[in-house]
Amino acid sequence: CAEMAMVCLTDFEEYAKEHLSKSTWDYYAAGADECCTRDDNLLAYKRIRLRPRILRDVSVSDTRTTVQGMEISFPVGIAPTAFHCMAWHEGEMATARAAEAVNTCYITSTYSTCSVEEIVAAAPNGYRWFQLYVYRDRKLSESIVHRVEALGYKALVLTVDVPYTGKRRDDIRNQFKLPPHLKVKNFDGLIQEAVGPEEYGIPANTLDPSISWKDVYWLQSLTRLPVIIKGILTKEDAELAVEHGVQGIIVSNHGGRQLDGGPATIDALSEIVDTVQGRIEVYLDGGIRTGSDVLKAVALGAKCVFIGRPAVWGLAYKGEEGVREVLQILNDEFRLSMALSGCRNVAEINRNLIQLAKL
Numbered sequence: 001c002a003e004m005a006m007v008c009l010t011d012f013e014e015y016a017k018e019h020l021s022k023s024t025w026d027y028y029a030a031g032a033d034e035c036c037t038r039d040d041n042l043l044a045y046k047r048i049r050l051r052p053r054i055l056r057d058v059s060v061s062d063t064r065t066t067v068q069g070m071e072i073s074f075p076v077g078i079a080p081t082a083f084h085c086m087a088w089h090e091g092e093m094a095t096a097r098a099a100e101a102v103n104t105c106y107i108t109s110t111y112s113t114c115s116v117e118e119i120v121a122a123a124p125n126g127y128r129w130f131q132l133y134v135y136r137d138r139k140l141s142e143s144i145v146h147r148v149e150a151l152g153y154k155a156l157v158l159t160v161d162v163p164y165t166g167k168r169r170d171d172i173r174n175q176f177k178l179p180p181h182l183k184v185k186n187f188d189g190l191i192q193e194a195v196g197p198e199e200y201g202i203p204a205n206t207l208d209p210s211i212s213w214k215d216v217y218w219l220q221s222l223t224r225l226p227v228i229i230k231g232i233l234t235k236e237d238a239e240l241a242v243e244h245g246v247q248g249i250i251v252s253n254h255g256g257r258q259l260d261g262g263p264a265t266i267d268a269l270s271e272i273v274d275t276v277q278g279r280i281e282v283y284l285d286g287g288i289r290t291g292s293d294v295l296k297a298v299a300l301g302a303k304c305v306f307i308g309r310p311a312v313w314g315l316a317y318k319g320e321e322g323v324r325e326v327l328q329i330l331n332d333e334f335r336l337s338m339a340l341s342g343c344r345n346v347a348e349i350n351r352n353l354i355q356l357a358k359l
């Protein structure tokens with residue numbers, strides 16, 4: 001079975017669905033409520049049509065780009081997703097090695113099942129950002145910021161779309177819990193074992209729903225690392241992000257796991273790019289499943305995109321090798337879409353590639 005030919009990302013999805021336990025699969029797949037936003041993240045790409053150019057000598061192509069001044073092999077990185085050890089025993093260590101091998105950026109989730117120290121040791125030369133939440137206990141946030149800074153993480157990604165956890169019906173039905181042999185390792189010994197109600201392996205009410213823009217200043221006061229805000233969907237908030245001096249925005253709806261009824265990220269991208277006007281980098285995640293999805297997002301102004309679930313499917317398939325394969329397939333597809341639309345390098349990809357009248 002492991003010898004089956006994996007041709008596209010959906011093949012990894014099918015493999016993962018077949019091989020993971022039901023409650024694990026449901027947790028990774030979950031969207032909030034009726035999953036309209038989760039599903040629209042993918043459908044929105046299918047509504048966009050390209051305007052390919054021809055006869056442009058695409059015999060040589062270059063997919064490299066940069067994020068925050070660092071070169072990566074193509075404009076696709078790995079979004080922060082929790083609990084990789086549920087998909088593969090080496091968990092985030094395998095993910096980190098794959099990202100290192102492919103030379104792209106891996107955003108480590110706060111809710112990793114390997115510690116940041118283990119992740120860095122597993123892939124010492126990888127380029128990594130760290131995703132964090134703001135906890136009611138600010139000292140907890142502070143200590144993790146200092147730890148990852150010392151470990152060589154290159155940016156902090158502040159996720160702002162989880163004042164509360166979205167309502168994911170299957171997780172409630174399955175009474176989903178992190179399996180007892182796994183832990184949110186970054187907090188081992190730092191937070192008390194949950195005695196009361198628990199959410200996804202963490203005592204409920206650990207996150208602070210009162211966070212506001214002033215906490216962005218607070219975070220900046222703790223660190224010299226660039227701060228990137230993840231979870232912006234409107235031009236108003238994009239403008240505020242720029243005004244607050246952050247270095248990047250990830251247009252994200254958390255893979256449709258938070259507010260159901262919000263926009264597909266690719267549909268929200270343009271107003272944000274127009275507002276930001278190149279003052280900071282704009283990235284996107286949600287629904288990237290093919291190389292032409294990447295091409296469309298870059299054409300509409302994303303400096304880079306990030307994959308969430310597809311990386312987990314790769315892990316479930318074959319650990320590090322599986323994640324590498326997922327990234328390699330996306331890279332090959334992206335390179336081909338570029339060539340077929342007449343682009344030799346990432347700098348040549350722009351809005352003229354998109355049939356805007358159709359949007």
Ligand code: FMN
Nearest residue numbers: 028079080081082109159254255286287307308309
């Ligand atoms: N985003 C975070 O900022 N922190 C997390 O810990 C986190 N965990 C996630 C766990 C799962 C299983 C999934 C599917 C998403 C998670 N996300 C988290 C959101 C992802 O970073 C990303 O926004 C989303 O998965 C992108 O959509 P895609 O899965 O369609 O690629």
